[in-house]
Amino acid sequence: MRLGTGIGWRPEIADVVERMPGIDWVEVVAENVCPGHLPESLLRLRERGVTVVPHGVSLGLGDADRPDAGRLTALAERTAALGSPLVTEHIAFVRAGGPLTASPRLEAGHLLPVPRTRDALDVLCENVRIAQDALPVPLAVENIAALISWPGEELTEGQFLYELADRTGVRLLLDVANLHTNHVNRGEDPAKALAELPLEAIAYVHVAGGxxxxxxxxxxxxxxxxxxxxxxxxxxxxxxxxPGVLLERDENFPEPAEMEREVEAIRQAVTAGRTTAPPHSAPATSDPSAQGTGAAGGGEAGGALGGSRDAARERLGLAQAAVLSSLVAGTPVPEGFDRVRMGVQARALAGKRADVVAKVAPELPGILGDGYRQAFLGYAQGHPMTGGYRRDALDFAGRLLGERRVEDPAVRRALREWWLERSGPVPLSRRPVVRVARAARKVLLRKG
Known part of the structure; x- marks a missing residue:
């Protein structure tokens, strides 16, 4: 399947994307669209023949637990609604704890790297197969950027991805910006990673800045x-x-002309590679052992899956829970991890939470003003996310009210009204008792 040149569709630049010349396809964050209420911009793009690919961010294929059936169903529904030829997700873990480890359930709120170990690979392979069975179109999975490194890793990134594709048949969404990130942060050679990859498994490529x-x-x-x-x-x-190359831009959007120049620079980079005598030969994908993976051409070579698959999940779950608890709950840094980098990652996660909560509940920074971010970061230090961003927004507001952190009476009143409106199973303004009270008030006003 040839996708061509694409750009990440975001609501903030929907009009720009529609007018941008030479765009063959777009990618949309799957969790940000509703199957029954697709944005008009996406519908117009589809009518013009522009392919739309949903890109999931919350499935957690790298979690120690098996993928949640509800999340898989939602992803499948969005894929069908968009008429997409494939769907993509990440090689990452996003939550840990729970019954598997008899510890509190925690959410990262962002993508975290899985250890490149046999246990993690075995669990990931099974999770990918579960997802493949539940989705109506082929699945492609993306390598992520990482701020931290796991101690005791057994495989390089290229080897890990090679064996994942070999054992599951999954396609790869290769993010070259993430290869650069891992080069700077973890000292990994992008050229070596490319040489070890099964290039024929690439579905498309991400390009982004940082x-x-x-x-x-x-x-x-x-x-x-x-x-x-x-x-x-x-x-x-x-x-x-x-097969396809796509520019990702999530915020701080430049002028349309500048985005068009970035897309053109991507085209030129691809052309330069195709017209220059290749300095490398393609990897010998027919012989996985040549990549150093020890795979045996499919199946469960070298893995703990089978009779001990649950043991692999438990070991991975305990390790992930310790890491995530350190990052979001302030517990000690697990042995072998770089404490400075873990601190950088923890601050990055807290900042990401603050940014996303501000997007899903824009009224909060509107009510709290310049004090929003500092207040939220202070809250995040002692209150890990456990139920998604909307629940996080409610918990944050409730905590500010409960601890009387807001001194200005007008701000406190506005925050209380916002929290009351959203804290129940239905909005406060739609609850029967409120409607009756308002109707009675109107009658009294008329009589008066």
Whole structure:
């Protein structure tokens, strides 16, 4: 399947995307669309023949637990509603704890790297198969950017992805910006990763920008695509013709002309790779052992799945719970992890929570003003997320009210009204007792 050149569709730039020349397809965050109420912009794009691909961010294929059936059903419904030829998700864990580890259930609120170990690979392979069986179209999975490294890893990124694709037949969404991130943050060679990948399994490619601070690269999706990322794309294109390449931009959107220039720079990077004599030969994908994975051409080679699959899940679950608890609940950093990098990751997760809560509940920063972010970060330090971002917004507001953290009476009143409106099973304004009270008030006013 040839997708061509694409861009990530976001509500903030919907009109820009519709007018942008040379866009063959778009990608939409799956959790941000409702099957029965698709945005008009996406419907118009589909009518023009533009392919729309849903990109999931919350399934947690790398979790120790099996994928949630409800989340899989929701992802399948969005895929069908968009008429998509494939669906994508991430190789990441997003929650940990719960019955598997007899510990509190925690959510990261963002994508965290799985350890490149046999246990994690075995669990991931089974989770991917479960997802493949539940989805109506082929699945592709994305390599993620990482701020932290797991101690005792047994495989390189290329080897890990190779064996995952070999054992499950899953397609790969290759993010070259994340290869650059892992080069800066973990010292991993992008060219080596490309040489170890099953290039024929690539469904499409992500390209995005970021920034470096104090020796750490942050994959922000809010900055221009840097030259090193384009160079990795050129290297990839010299080895294989990517079926599709897409620019990701999530915020801090530039002027339309600048976004068009970024898309054109991506096209030029691909062209440069295809027209230059390739310095590398493609990996010998018919012989997995040549990649150093020890795979045996499919099946469950070298894995703990089978009779001990539950034991692998338990070991992985305990490790992930310890890491996530350290990042979001302030428990000690597990042995072998870089404490400084864990601190950077913890702050990044808290900042991400603050940003997303501000998007799903924009009234909160409107009510609290400039004090919103500081108040939320203070709340996040002692209150891990356990039920998604909307629940997080309610819990945050409730905590501010319960602890009397808001001194201004007008602000406190507005915050209380916001919380009361949303804290029940139905909005306060729609509850029968409220409707009756309002009707009675109107009658009394008329009589008066």
């Amino acid at each position: 920034f470096e601070r104090d020796g750490v690269w942050h994959d922000s999706h809010a900055h221009p695509v840097p030259r090193p990322v384009l160079d990795i794309l050129t290297d990839l294109a010299s080895r294989v013709a990517p």
